[in-house]
Amino acid sequence: MSKRPYKAVAFDVFGTLIEIKNSQSPYKKMMKWLKQQGRKPQPNDAATIMSLDGDFETIASYLGYQLPVPLLAEMNDDLQHDLKHMHAFEDSIPTLIELKNLGYKLAICSNAATPYGERAQSILPPLDAYAWSFKVGANKPDPTIYRYFLNQLKCQPNEVLFIGDTQLADVDGPKKLGMSAQIIHRKNGESLLDVLQPFLKK
Known part of the structure; x- marks a missing residue:
């Protein structure tokens, strides 16, 4: 042999x-909200999110923001959907x-x-x-x-x-x-x- x-x-x-069937992409939703707050998207945003070991709040805090409670709840629902359909x-x-x-x-x-x-x-x-x-x-x-x-x-x-x-x-x-x-x-x-x-x- x-x-x-x-x-x-x-x-x-x-x-x-x-x-993941029909992914809801909660992180994209977070980045869209950050843009609405006046934050300019950075080329390495996706890399930053994926290289940080933490939840939505941790990542938002790292970027200098605090997520509104309704948005956080919506993102967590989206996340559970994605995890369920993985x-x-x-x-x-x-x-x-x-x-x-x-x-x-x-x-x-x-x-x-x-x-x-x-x-x-x-x-x-x-x-x-x-x-x-x-x-x-x-x-x-x-x-x-x-x-x-x-x-x-x-x-x-x-x-x-x-x-x-x-x-x-x-x-x-x-x-x-x-x-x-x-x-x-x-x-x-x-x-x-x-x-x-x-x-x-x-």
């Missing part, structure tokens, strides 16, 4: 392993289990706000490494977040295959660090197996 080309597979989460794609959990059974180390690497990441982690089976932006304090494609799970896996970049649905964060970023990477087109009906097979059979 030939030597395996990879020791580990790393996955993006949302749009790759998990989807589920793994049909092939995600079976594929992760199969890869584990084949001896691959597995990691997830995701730009996510705290409640979304925590809920997603509870849906998926236990894996070997987790690089959540809100825990690392950095977002893809910052090399810091990739190195975070590489250290947990004790793998070199060239030993890891990265799968995700966003070109910059899930392909360009990992490749720049030396990993192999491939995009998955869930909206076109592509499965994890479709993406993985050509790489893992080399």
Whole structure:
């Protein structure tokens, strides 16, 4: 048997392993309100939200604002809707289990706000490494977040295959660090197996 080309597979989460039906996007609602208060949107606003480990009030306070009670209640309702309607794609959990059974180390690497990441982690089976932006304090494609799970896996970049649905964060970023990477087109009906097979059979 030939030597395996990879020791580990790393996955993006949302749009790759998990989807949210009809997301209410409460954080976008918060940013819209902040804009109405006269705050100019910043290019790194989304990255800031996903790299802070805290609730809506914590994030708003960090940005220098206090959310009105009715808006906070509405955002929390939206959040509960999203968490309730979050589920793994049909092939995600079976594929992760199969890869584990084949001896691959597995990691997830995701730009996510705290409640979304925590809920997603509870849906998926236990894996070997987790690089959540809100825990690392950095977002893809910052090399810091990739190195975070590489250290947990004790793998070199060239030993890891990265799968995700966003070109910059899930392909360009990992490749720049030396990993192999491939995009998955869930909206076109592509499965994890479709993406993985050509790489893992080399």
